[in-house]
Amino acid sequence: MIRGVVYTHADLGAAFCRTVESMLGPQGGLQGISNEGLSGESVRLKLEETIADGEGESIIFTALLGGSCWQAAEKYCREREEIRHITGVNLPMLISFVNKRETTSLDELTDLLSEYGRRGIHP
Amino acid sequence: MSLLLVRVDDRLIHGQVTQGWGSILHPDRYVVVNDSAASNAWEKELYEASAPQGTSISVLPIDRDAVANLQRWLDSEEDVVVLVESPADALRLYEKGFVFEILNVGGLHFREGRWRVLPFVCVDEDDVISFRALKALGVQIECADVPGCERKDLFKWLGNEASGN
Numbered sequence: 001m002i003r004g005v006v007y008t009h010a011d012l013g014a015a016f017c018r019t020v021e022s023m024l025g026p027q028g029g030l031q032g033i034s035n036e037g038l039s040g041e042s043v044r045l046k047l048e049e050t051i052a053d054g055e056g057e058s059i060i061f062t063a064l065l066g067g068s069c070w071q072a073a074e075k076y077c078r079e080r081e082e083i084r085h086i087t088g089v090n091l092p093m094l095i096s097f098v099n100k101r102e103t104t105s106l107d108e109l110t111d112l113l114s115e116y117g118r119r120g121i122h123p
Numbered sequence: 124m125s126l127l128l129v130r131v132d133d134r135l136i137h138g139q140v141t142q143g144w145g146s147i148l149h150p151d152r153y154v155v156v157n158d159s160a161a162s163n164a165w166e167k168e169l170y171e172a173s174a175p176q177g178t179s180i181s182v183l184p185i186d187r188d189a190v191a192n193l194q195r196w197l198d199s200e201e202d203v204v205v206l207v208e209s210p211a212d213a214l215r216l217y218e219k220g221f222v223f224e225i226l227n228v229g230g231l232h233f234r235e236g237r238w239r240v241l242p243f244v245c246v247d248e249d250d251v252i253s254f255r256a257l258k259a260l261g262v263q264i265e266c267a268d269v270p271g272c273e274r275k276d277l278f279k280w281l282g283n284e285a286s287g288n
Binding site: 040067071075 | 132133135141142170173174231232233234
């Protein structure tokens, strides 16, 4: 199963995961983490602590392009084949992630979630 | 055109800077002055690619060329925000010839050996030495993580904690 890590500011990541679980039931392999109080270097280290090498395929979700979590995730997945990163996380994206992650390949899922995330935005 | 902000932030450029300060100050350019980021082509590109619409991000090492570049941008039509990672880097930049009157302290997060002065400002002895040197050069050290919050004079807060160091 592909693991999901939602890495954002304050309590947003954990709240996203709680919200998904309130709709779809308890989920393994879905975790919200926060950059709160962390220095630039520690924001990167937090990802290394959360996703140990060799743990298998994961997708990191961040909220803000250019933010510290985004930078850390870009750096982290750069040299790791089994990690993908999507920014602009929203609820439709995470719900689709949970529903599709056991039946879809990592690359397909990454593309699909970008699309589903966009479909959730409407004027 | 004008120097909008010189900021110490160990996250360098990130949401608080581009979304928080950026939406108030409307800079044309963010300049990250950092030896490590400037020496890594990929990291440099990552920062440059994260520029909010209508702005540029430049990443320079701390040297005299950086000072010349900064001066050139300021002499042109650009409004500039400058970011450094540490008080020591702010001092080095000043000593290379980039003179500024106010230094914003926006984010020095906790790490081993640092003690907390404000919720978003932790310092160690080396940080305090650099801050004191900057103060001696006439730089006003103001703590503010986000725009709109009260500007706190670092030395008023250092007071007790720093005594004996």
